[in-house]
Every structure is written in C-alpha cells, then in structure tokens.
Amino acid sequence: MDKFYRKIFVLLCAIASIFSFSAFAQSSNYTFQINDQLDERIYAIDRLTFYEDESNKLELDDILSSSISGKLKINSDFTKHQFSTENTYWVKVAIQKTPTSNKQWLLEFYDQTIDQITAYIPTEDGFKELKLGDQAPFNDRVFSHKNFQIPVANQTEGIDTYYFKIKSSQKADVRIAFRSYNRFIFYALNEYFLYGIFYGMILIISLYNGLIYLAIKEVKYLYYVFYLMSVGIYAACVDGIAFQYLWPDHPGWNQPASGLFSYLIVIFALLFSTHFLNLKRRFPSMHRSFQVILLVKTMLFAAGIAFFPKLLEIQIYDIVPFFLILFSSIYVWVKGYSVARLFVIAYAILFLGVALKVMVHTAIIPHSTVLYYSLHIAFLMEMLLLTLALGDRVKILKENRDRALLRSLRQAEANAKLKDKVNRELEQRVNERTQELDKKNQLLLEYNQQILAKDEEIKRMNSMLDKDIWKLKSQIKENLQARITNKRMSYADFQKIFPDSTSCLRYLEQVKWENGFTCKACEHKKSSKSSKIFHRRCSRCGHIESATAGTIFHGIRLPIEKAFYLSYTVISEHDKLTLDELSKLLDLRVNAISSFRVKVKLQLEMKGIHHPEWEDIVLERSHELN
Incomplete structure (x- = not known):
C-alpha cells in the first residue's frame, strides 16, 4: 500500500515539475530548454511568440530590427480560426541549449498542408535559410518524413533563436513540437506502422471487392472499390504520404490532388449508396436529390480547378x-429494407468523422490528436462496416432466397398433392366418360347402319335424277337449237335468247370448245382459264385465245348482240327488213349494217354455202381453221 502512495506522489511531483517548467519557460527569454528528462514538448501558436505581417513584405532583417522585434509577442487568445490566408506569420522560437545532453534534438511542424515555411536557422555567421512546405520539392527536406523537421544544434551553451516565415493558402494549424531524435524515431515508426495498417486494409478490401465484382458483375462493388481507392489517396494527400511516395517532385499537385480525390469520394459515395440502397425504386425523390448534388459538386470542382482554388479545400458544405x-439509409431501413442496417451505422460514424474533420479544418473546434485523425478512424470503421454490410446484404438476400425456395418447395408439394387429387378425379371422370362414349358409339353404329341404308336409297334416287337432268338438258339444248334454227323469229324473240354480249360470248364459248380445245399455235389439247373472261390459255405455249377468235365476230366494232341479230337476218325467213328499218331497230348506222351483212354473205359465198344454217354463220371461220 505504501508503494502505491509513493508512486502516486512521484507522479504528482513529475506533473507539477512539468507545469512549473513550462511556466518558467514562458516567462523567461526562451521557448524551450533542452532537458533529457523531457523528450517532447508541443506548443500551438497561442503559446508561441509571433507577429502577423499584413503587408507580406517584411524580411528577416526587418523582423530583427528594433521597430518590429518588439511586436513579436505571445497571444494566448489566438486560434487557428483567426489564421488569415492573406497574411504572413513570423514565429520566433528561442532554445536554451544544454551541451551536456546525451540526445540530439529537432523542431517539427505537424501541419503538412502549410504551403511555405522559410526557416532561418542560427549559425556563427548569422542565419541559414531552409525552404519547407508542401510547395517545395519533397527531396529538399532534411528528413524524409511527411512532417517538416529542422535539426537543432547543441554544441555550445547559450540561447539560439530560430525564426519561421509562414504563408499558407488555407487555414494552417501552426503547432511546433520540440523533441529528441529518439522520441521522433519512435513516434515516426509507430505512425508509419499505423499508416501501413490503414492503407493496407484499404488495398486488401479494395482487391476483395474488385474480385467480387469480377465474379458477380454487380456495379455497386465497382463503385465501392473506386470509393475506397479515392478515400485512400485523399487520406494520403491529407497525411502527406501521397506527396512523399507518389509525386515527390511535383509539389504543385498537392492541392489539386486533394481536391480531386475529395470530389471523387463524394461522387462514388453517392453512386454506391444509390445502388446499395436501391434508391431509384425505394426513395425516388432522394435519388433525384443525389443527381442534383452530383451535378453541383461537379460544377464546384470544375470552378475550383479553373478559377477558385479555395473551392478545392474541404468546406463545411461537404458534410x-x-x-x-445517412438520412436515406435510415429512411430505407425504417421502411423495411433490413439490408441497410449496417450501412446506417457505417455512415453515421463516417458522418460524425467528416463533421469533426470539417470543424477542425475550419477551426470551429480546437485541434487535438484524436480530432485530427477523426476522419481516418471514421473511414476505417466505415470501411469495415460497409464490407460487413455487403456481406450482410448477401446473407440477407440468401436467406430471402432460401425462404422463397422453401415456399416454392412447399407450394410444389401442395401442387403435387392437388395434381394427384385432380388426376384421380380426372381418371374417374374419364372412366365414366369412356363408358358413356362406348354406349353412344354403339348407338352411333346403329345410326350408321341406318344412314348407310338411307345412303343407298339416296344414291338410287340420285341416279334417277341424273338421268332425268340429262334428259332435261338435252331437251333444253334441242329447244335452244330449234329456236335458233327457227328462221322466223322476230327481233324481240331473238333478244330473249341473246339479251346481251355476255350471253352471246357464253354461247360462242360453248359451241366453239364443245368438243375440246385445240391451240391454234401449237395444236396442244389442254388449256387453262385465262385472267380474261371467255378466254383460254394453252397449257404448253401460253397462247391465249378468245371465244370470238376464228369467227365472223372477231375484231368487229359493233355490239356483239346486235352483230348476232344481223347475222341471223341473213338466214331469217321472217319479214325482211330494209337497211333503214334495221338502222332504226338496232340504233346503228346504215353503212355499218350494210358492211357487216355484206361481210357475212361474202364469207358464205366464198365457202359455197347457198342455204346456210345458224351454226354455219357463227362458226364458219372456225371450220375453216380446224
């Protein structure tokens, strides 16, 4: 128990000695005193002697002059939020040397985003100038480290005064650490070890999700890979790791690269969230809002690249x-999308980390180590949770699929039972129906026998009817022939037989091809119907022949029914009509009637027919051709 109290007493004494030493140092004419018992001391700008140069024209000689040197004072109320990017800051650090110290010492600036730091290091001849900052090539640094270090000489006794000229385009966290090499090496090794774990996890998780994308081709995994890579490179830009390892000879890339990858983080976060949460279907209004944010963020990034570089810095609106x-994921989760549960936790942590980082960067809240690395911690936890969320999504979808499969199996079993029941009922009905059909088939056979008997009787009656029809047709043909050969018909009687051109052509077709068709071109005996009525087409050569071809009526200009009657007047024994009477009767010109009658008579005389019959006139040229 006594040992415990002694340890407590020693600890309290150590703490008291530290505070008393700090108070002594602040009240004396030096900032730090080399003491092997204190490996590290860190002062923010509110505990340092500095002067704000609003003219941006002062040089070291001006600072050393009596008119300005007195203005370098400690301002305990000064914060990072008051840092002006338009002014230059001169910081004075006085170090009480202790040559008997067994350690080597250095000064270190933590903020890797400071654009320009000009260190004026005291020497025997005055001051040596050392250019630092993220606008200077990385290889110009004394130590190959992401922070800015200045070695401290400790070979002689006395006080060395260091001056630092600081200029930055963004609010700088001017914080100077005075530490031994041992402490620096220990700190740097542990810090880089943790960075290796952080970036290694990003790389491994990116490769893992990239392989998943190649396997299942879901675009959300590809967006997640791009998101992780953007997070990794942006964090490397903030930490100074990217400048050290990716573009050490191009300091001008630091600010655009930081702006680019902070922009890509937002872009791929929105795209990944849209697909993971399926906002297009589950939250359409927010899906449209995401599209608007993508457009606005792209416009701000383009304006930052082209005109306003300050827009590339992290701003309060980036949260x-x-x-x-976060709001969308909570909404979708509350609406029953259980896949989003880990997503909500992941983005709640990330939102907190981004909010803290933005407030620290804009000096809304004071700096601390935990707050400085809040974004890294948030990214790391969010990355792990999102990876688990993707796995959880697969698990939930698999469970849903299994439940659906189980429901399908149960439904299939129910369907099988129902199918068996229906089949049994169908078989029973089929048997009943089959028996009923057998009875009806037997009845149909009986009816069929009766129908066959009736059919025989009908055939006999049809035979008798065919005979009667044949006799009737013969009588009609004989009557028609008798009427036509009757040479004492009047025009009115003749019109009853041949009332129009169709009846005349039909009569010619019947008489001409009554005994079969013979092609006048190739003498082929077979023909087919032509596209024109009262024409026939040879099946061999394709010659088309009309019903009037080879008759006295072929090519005439008179209506054929009137030409029929004029032909009939040649053989008619009825009252002979004069040409004028025929002209009035048929409504034809006298010359046309006379010419056609002469043509008929001339053909009959050429054939030597002195007592012609009707068919001699109608088919007299066809007889000649045949």
Whole structure:
C-alpha cells in the first residue's frame, strides 16, 4: 500500500515539475530548454511568440530590427480560426541549449498542408535559410518524413533563436513540437506502422471487392472499390504520404490532388449508396436529390480547378452529401429494407468523422490528436462496416432466397398433392366418360347402319335424277337449237335468247370448245382459264385465245348482240327488213349494217354455202381453221 502512495506522489511531483517548467519557460527569454528528462514538448501558436505581417513584405532583417522585434509577442487568445490566408506569420522560437545532453534534438511542424515555411536557422555567421512546405520539392527536406523537421544544434551553451516565415493558402494549424531524435524515431515508426495498417486494409478490401465484382458483375462493388481507392489517396494527400511516395517532385499537385480525390469520394459515395440502397425504386425523390448534388459538386470542382482554388479545400458544405446518405439509409431501413442496417451505422460514424474533420479544418473546434485523425478512424470503421454490410446484404438476400425456395418447395408439394387429387378425379371422370362414349358409339353404329341404308336409297334416287337432268338438258339444248334454227323469229324473240354480249360470248364459248380445245399455235389439247373472261390459255405455249377468235365476230366494232341479230337476218325467213328499218331497230348506222351483212354473205359465198344454217354463220371461220 505504501508503494502505491509513493508512486502516486512521484507522479504528482513529475506533473507539477512539468507545469512549473513550462511556466518558467514562458516567462523567461526562451521557448524551450533542452532537458533529457523531457523528450517532447508541443506548443500551438497561442503559446508561441509571433507577429502577423499584413503587408507580406517584411524580411528577416526587418523582423530583427528594433521597430518590429518588439511586436513579436505571445497571444494566448489566438486560434487557428483567426489564421488569415492573406497574411504572413513570423514565429520566433528561442532554445536554451544544454551541451551536456546525451540526445540530439529537432523542431517539427505537424501541419503538412502549410504551403511555405522559410526557416532561418542560427549559425556563427548569422542565419541559414531552409525552404519547407508542401510547395517545395519533397527531396529538399532534411528528413524524409511527411512532417517538416529542422535539426537543432547543441554544441555550445547559450540561447539560439530560430525564426519561421509562414504563408499558407488555407487555414494552417501552426503547432511546433520540440523533441529528441529518439522520441521522433519512435513516434515516426509507430505512425508509419499505423499508416501501413490503414492503407493496407484499404488495398486488401479494395482487391476483395474488385474480385467480387469480377465474379458477380454487380456495379455497386465497382463503385465501392473506386470509393475506397479515392478515400485512400485523399487520406494520403491529407497525411502527406501521397506527396512523399507518389509525386515527390511535383509539389504543385498537392492541392489539386486533394481536391480531386475529395470530389471523387463524394461522387462514388453517392453512386454506391444509390445502388446499395436501391434508391431509384425505394426513395425516388432522394435519388433525384443525389443527381442534383452530383451535378453541383461537379460544377464546384470544375470552378475550383479553373478559377477558385479555395473551392478545392474541404468546406463545411461537404458534410451535406454524407448527411443525405445517412438520412436515406435510415429512411430505407425504417421502411423495411433490413439490408441497410449496417450501412446506417457505417455512415453515421463516417458522418460524425467528416463533421469533426470539417470543424477542425475550419477551426470551429480546437485541434487535438484524436480530432485530427477523426476522419481516418471514421473511414476505417466505415470501411469495415460497409464490407460487413455487403456481406450482410448477401446473407440477407440468401436467406430471402432460401425462404422463397422453401415456399416454392412447399407450394410444389401442395401442387403435387392437388395434381394427384385432380388426376384421380380426372381418371374417374374419364372412366365414366369412356363408358358413356362406348354406349353412344354403339348407338352411333346403329345410326350408321341406318344412314348407310338411307345412303343407298339416296344414291338410287340420285341416279334417277341424273338421268332425268340429262334428259332435261338435252331437251333444253334441242329447244335452244330449234329456236335458233327457227328462221322466223322476230327481233324481240331473238333478244330473249341473246339479251346481251355476255350471253352471246357464253354461247360462242360453248359451241366453239364443245368438243375440246385445240391451240391454234401449237395444236396442244389442254388449256387453262385465262385472267380474261371467255378466254383460254394453252397449257404448253401460253397462247391465249378468245371465244370470238376464228369467227365472223372477231375484231368487229359493233355490239356483239346486235352483230348476232344481223347475222341471223341473213338466214331469217321472217319479214325482211330494209337497211333503214334495221338502222332504226338496232340504233346503228346504215353503212355499218350494210358492211357487216355484206361481210357475212361474202364469207358464205366464198365457202359455197347457198342455204346456210345458224351454226354455219357463227362458226364458219372456225371450220375453216380446224
């Protein structure tokens, strides 16, 4: 028990000695005193002697002059939020040397984003100038480290005064650490070890999700890989790791690269969230809001690259996309999408980390180590949770699929039972129906026998009818022939037989091809119907022949029914009509009637027919051709 109290007493004494030493150092004419018992001391700008140069024209000689040197004072109320990017800051650090110290010492600036730090290191001849900052090539640094270090000489006694000229385009966290090499090496090794774990996890998780994308081709995994890579490179830009390892000879890339990858983080976070949460279907209004944010963020990035570089820095409005992602995930989760449960936790942590980082960067809240690395911690936890969320999504979808499969199996079993029941009922009905059909088939056979008997009787009656029809047709033909050969018909009687051109052509077709068709071109005996009525086409050569071809009526200009009657008047024994009477009767010109009658008579005389019959006139040329 006594040992415990002694340890407590020693600890309290050590703490008291540290505070008393710090108070002594602040009240004396030096900032730090080399003491092997204190491996590290860290002062922010509110505990340092500095002067704000609003003219940006002062040089070291001006600072050393009596008119300005007195203005370098400690301002305990000064914060990072008051840091002006338009002014230059001169910081004075006085170090009480202790040559008997067994350690080597250095000064270190933590903020890797400071653009320009000009260190004026005291020497025997005055001051040596050393250019530092993220606008200077990385290889110009004394130590190959992401922070800015200045070695401290300790060979002689006395006080060395170091001056630092600081200029930055963004609010700088001017914080100087005075530490031994041992402490620096221990700190740097542990810090880089943790960075290796952080970036290694990003790389491994990116490769893992990239392989998953190649396997299942879901675009959300590809967006997640791009998101992780953007997070990794942006964090490397903030930490100074990217400048050290990726573009050490191009300091001008630091600010654009930081702006580019902070922009890509927002873009791929929104795209990944949209697909993971399926916002297009589950939250359409927020899906449209995401599209608007993508457009606005792209416009701000383009304006930052082209005109306003300050827009590339992290701003307070950068927390808006992550807030909307968090709100969307909570909304979708509350609406029953259980896949989003880990997603909500992941983005709640990330939103908190981004909010803290933005407030620290804009000096809304004071700096601390935990707050400085809040974004790294948030990214790391969010990355792990999102990876688990993707796995959880697969698990939930698999469970849903299994439940659906189980429901399908149960439904299939129910369907099988129902099918068996239906089949049994169908078989029973089929048997009943079969028996009923057998009875009806037997009845149909009986009816069929009766129908066959009736059919025989009908055939006999049809035979008798065919005979009667044949006799009737013969009588009609004989009557028609008798009427036509009757040479004493009047025009009215003749019109009853041949009332129009169709009846005349039909009569010619019947008489001409009554005994079969013979092609006048190739003498082929077979023909087919032509596209024109009262024409026939030879099946061999394709010659088309009309019903009037080879008759006295072929090519005439008179109506054929009137030409028929004029032909009939040649053989008619009825009252002979004069040409004028025929002209009035048929409504034809006298010359046309006379010419056609002469043509008929001339053909009959050429054939030597002195007592012609009707068919001699109708088919007299066809007889000649045949």
